[in-house]
Amino acid sequence: MLRYALIFLIIALVAAALGFGGIAGSAAGIAKIIFYIFLVLLVISAVMHLIKGK
Numbered sequence: 120m121l122r123y124a125l126i127f128l129i130i131a132l133v134a135a136a137l138g139f140g141g142i143a144g145s146a147a148g149i150a151k152i153i154f155y156i157f158l159v160l161l162v163i164s165a166v167m168h169l170i171k172g173k
Contacts, residue, residue, distance in 0.1 A: 121164040121165060123164075124161040124163075124164040128154075128161050130153075130157075131157045132154065134149070134153055134154070135151065135154045
C-alpha cells in the first residue's frame with residue numbers, strides 16, 4: 120500500500136505542476152485536492168508500515 124501511495128503522490132505532484140503552472144488553469148483546484156489526499160494517504164501508509172513492521 121505504501122508503494123501505491125508513493126505512485127499516486129508522484130502523479131498528484133505532476134498534476135499539481137501542470138495545474139499550478141497555468142497550463143491547465145481549471146485543473147489547479149483538482150490538483151490541489153488530489154495532492155493533499157495522496158499526501159495524507161502517504162502519511163497514513165507510512166505510519167501503518169512502521170506500526171506493523173516487517
